[in-house]
Amino acid sequence: MKPPPFDYHGPASLGETLRVLAEVGPHGKVLAGGQSLIPLLNMRLAAPAHLVDINRVAELDTIAAEPGGVRVGALARHAAVERSAAARAVQPLLGQALRLVAHPVIRNRGTVVGSLVHADPSAELPAVLALLGGSVRLARLGGEREVAAAEFFTGPLESAVAPGELAVSAFFPALPERSGTAFCEVARRHGDYAVAGVAAAVTLDEDFRIAAARVACVSVGPVPVVADVTEVCGPRPAASVGWDVDWDAVARAVQDRIDPEEDIHATATYRRHLTGVLVTRALKSAAHEAGHGEQGEL
Template identity: 60%
Template sequence: MKPPAFDYSRPTSTREAVNVLAELGEDGNVLAGGQSLLPLLNMRLAAPRNLVDINAVTELDYLRVTPDGVRVGALSRHSALERSDDAARVQPLLRQAVRLVAHATIRNRGTTVGSIVHADPSGEMTAVLSLLGGSVRVAGSAGERTVPAEDFFLGPLESAVRPGELAVEAFFPARTPGSGSSFTEISRRHGDYAVCGVGAVVELDADLRVCGARAAFLSISPTPLVLDLAEVVHGRSFDDTAIEELSAYVQARIDPQPDIHATAAYRSHLAGALTLRAVREAARAAADLERTV
């Protein structure tokens, strides 16, 4: 398998990259980690006229951790996020999810921002950004804009990054006091895209009772789906959150589609079962964190 012919640019600064993309418009396609793009090129499912390789734009290779959250530059690799103890301390869900992204070899090359811009509804980091209410900073010839997660994913493999723009940073808010998180998924083989996955965040009050809960789902809808679960689990003890009502609540609010990997009924069953697991684990994590404070 060989990719179609294309022109190639390798800018060395963000400004140069934005100028090149602005000139190319719809004919330009950004290459960062390439772990999603290159297979599409080789299978000729994508045929960009120009590839703009940003791997020489070293100013975008950063991971900045503050009390407010974690900022991930466009060239920061999944592996850097996975290894960062500071990022895991400020927002544990990041490490919980990124360790499930494909294989270690791919995480060493693939970029977190690139994965988010790829907007695959089976992608772990798209779900994390949506669940945490994060945002993506985008640069263009007219300046920069920040797009909240709820507006960023427009459809399968379609994000709010416009032709001529470059996604330069993703922001993940910090863990809120009293909260815990968990991420779990089922795949046919280790490293495959998930047949179904669930990330959960649970908030506890001072008595270690649930006061808030929400979950995000992989491979269930065309864009990342986030459900508020507080209606079902509010007021329950942290160790009493695995309840049958929660599974039924989730299954009544999703509409998974069948494919060669799973039927709709099987995906629905997995969504309910994995939600129970993720919420229970997140609640216990919240309780453990509060006990250590």
């Protein structure tokens, strides 16, 4: 479990990083938190000729929370974003998801943008970005582009980042007023990748009726599966009488969209069943948060 030989680059600025990446092209791999890459290297499952370590590029260590959303720089650690009150205030789903990402020691080192680029369909953050319709900014020598979440995740462990490009930041949009979010998952052990998991966002109208409801599901497809369930959910009568949502129908609507596979931890049938249960739980919780508890019993 020792990595094969590679050339190590430790650029100190973004400009230098992009120059190195342009030089090494497809033979380069960016090292940020290393929580996925280092095990892959040690097991010789990845053998890049060049490792470009961005940990000295201080300008990438940023968390910018603005009314419109949170922009997270490539070196911001999970733990820093999780602890950022400003980020959580603008987009609470970040905190709700990050506490489910592995364990504190991994969150101390791993980065939010790194997790997005790794594009594991079982990971929480890709689902969060996909649910919120966020984007990733990719820089290359002499240019940059902003790629929407829907185009960013291209397959299991595959993203839109091209050789020579660096994901410099990700943008997690804020939700309108009277919105709520939740992330519910079931993992075999505390901190493991989810067997199934659902991120949900619900927006209520002025009469506390469901105006928008979306979910993103993990571990049930090659990329996070986003489903808009607004139509199935409502709109419904106001909070005073509770929502008369047919949750089974909502769950079925999402279950029809996913394509879970069997692995050593769970059957596809169980994953589909579990996703349905978690869709209901996450949507109820998100709606509850959106209405600040004013809508009564769900």
